[in-house]
Amino acid sequence: MSWSRIAIACALVVPCAALSAQRPARPAATLLIQHVTLLDGNGGAPTANADVFVQDGRIAALAAPANTAAVTTIDGRSLFLLPGLIDAHVHLSGDPWDEAAATLKRVLQGGVTAVFDVAGDTRLTGDLARAQLSGEIASPTIYYSALFGGPAFMTDPRVAASSIGFRPGAAPWDQEIDANTDLVRAVAAAKGTGATAIKLYAALDAATVRRIGEEAKRQSIRLIAHATVFPAKPSDLIAANVKYLAHAAYLVWEGSPSSTDFTKRAHGDFAGVPADGPVMTRVLQSMKDHDVALNPTLWILAEGPAKDDPSGLRTAWMNLVTHRAQDLGVTIAAGVDSMTSRADALPMIHREMEMLVKGAGLTPMQAIVSATRGAAHAIGVDDARGTVAVGKVADLLIVDGDPSIDITNTRRIRYVIKDGRVVFTAAPEK
Ligand SMILES: [Zn+2]
Numbered sequence: 224m225s226w227s228r229i230a231i232a233c234a235l236v237v238p239c240a241a242l243s244a245q246r247p248a249r250p251a252a253t254l255l256i257q258h259v260t261l262l263d264g265n266g267g268a269p270t271a272n273a274d275v276f277v278q279d280g281r282i283a284a285l286a287a288p289a290n291t292a293a294v295t296t297i298d299g300r301s302l303f304l305l306p307g308l309i310d311a312h313v314h315l316s317g318d319p320w321d322e323a324a325a326t327l328k329r330v331l332q333g334g335v336t337a338v339f340d341v342a343g344d345t346r347l348t349g350d351l352a353r354a355q356l357s358g359e360i361a362s363p364t365i366y367y368s369a370l371f372g373g374p375a376f377m378t379d380p381r382v383a384a385s386s387i388g389f390r391p392g393a394a395p396w397d398q399e400i401d402a403n404t405d406l407v408r409a410v411a412a413a414k415g416t417g418a419t420a421i422k423l424y425a426a427l428d429a430a431t432v433r434r435i436g437e438e439a440k441r442q443s444i445r446l447i448a449h450a451t452v453f454p455a456k457p458s459d460l461i462a463a464n465v466k467y468l469a470h471a472a473y474l475v476w477e478g479s480p481s482s483t484d485f486t487k488r489a490h491g492d493f494a495g496v497p498a499d500g501p502v503m504t505r506v507l508q509s510m511k512d513h514d515v516a517l518n519p520t521l522w523i524l525a526e527g528p529a530k531d532d533p534s535g536l537r538t539a540w541m542n543l544v545t546h547r548a549q550d551l552g553v554t555i556a557a558g559v560d561s562m563t564s565r566a567d568a569l570p571m572i573h574r575e576m577e578m579l580v581k582g583a584g585l586t587p588m589q590a591i592v593s594a595t596r597g598a599a600h601a602i603g604v605d606d607a608r609g610t611v612a613v614g615k616v617a618d619l620l621i622v623d624g625d626p627s628i629d630i631t632n633t634r635r636i637r638y639v640i641k642d643g644r645v646v647f648t649a650a651p652e653k
Pocket residue numbers: 312313314341560
């Protein structure tokens with residue numbers, strides 16, 4: 224049925240219950256959190272005794288309104304309020320729809336209010352994004368990417384799995400790119416999936432990456448990438464206007480001879496290319512100068528499913544390069560690459576922040592910024608999300624205990640607020 228025929232059917236057939244049931248849940252009109260300690264996501268010292276007034280899903284004021292008679296209030300004394308967490312590196316499309324929706328609900332209740340999917344089947348991801356926007360499922364807001372890779376990557380079984388019904392490389396969200404590709408059409412097709420970014424995965428050379436970068440800029444879609452895409456190196460990606468590099472450990476390839484063997488991506492020369500040497504300093508400084516964010520993914524490579532490291536050097540290397548990136552002013556964007564794990568009841572973004580503190584030596588406040596303002600900036604949504612400020616979307620997390628003193632306090636969740644509505648409440652700790 225066409226959209227206009229739905230409208231006519233709605234006008235003629237009363238009631239139009241099936242359609243009205245999918246309308247967005249209306250945000251609670253007003254909500255006031257009083258006397259709370261505010262960590263606004265910008266990284267400055269917490270503000271004691273703050274008031275946050277929410278109206279129609281947005282932060283309306285950092286003060287109480289004159290008349291609070293009809294306002295729902297939360298007593299924030301002894302509590303700590305921060306922006307809802309953003310996981311800037313997820314993959315939603317491996318599971319069936321119902322399972323993915325159930326996981327997203329759990330992740331929302333665990334304090335994550337936005338996620339950025341960095342490759343998969345956008346038919347499923349896009350439908351989950353629609354279901355979230357329509358109020359059909361309780362979920363973080365979902366942003367997602369389309370993938371570009373070279374011919375050699377198209378035999379990867381994940382490409383076939385995420386593009387069922389298409390020859391691998393021919394789906395608009397999983398495209399094979401070479402020197403002859405019509406990039407005007409390729410980028411337009413990627414945009415047509417609803418993706419807000421194109422991710423460069425593997426098997427692309429510097430010249431091709433540069434051409435993609437020019438066309439993506441012309442069509443105003445964000446470019447993100449693995450930190451090396453073989454043979455293109457980190458510096459080639461930065462030169463091509465990529466705005467987000469994933470996996471800090473892959474930066475090591477800047478210091479090695481060019482290679483097309485992308486299967487070795489997690490196993491670079493960590494002994495021969497020091498994280499604090501001149502090659503890495505040049506790359507990190509260039510990331511800072513060109514506003515390219517680093518998505519370190521420490522947990523998955525140190526403790527998670529990708530922890531295999533024959534060199535025994537990788538964890539210390541990626542921790543140090545992440546620490547240096549932070550020191551040089553590079554935006555750090557927390558993102559896990561595995562939203563949940565059986566090892567943890569809460570979404571893994573909490574563990575990733577802990578690794579940023581305990582492994583990479585960030586301050587707890589820097590780790591909080593990486594999962595709020597930093598992640599929002601890296602995925603291009605910081606005009607609406609990632610900080611607590613007037614006009615921003617009211618996606619908020621309220622916890623017991625100051626996470627700027629002990630990062631594990633982000634786990635002590637009391638309230639999760641999504642689009643101005645309380646979507647999860649936990650009883651006070653005994
Ligand atoms: Zn990933």
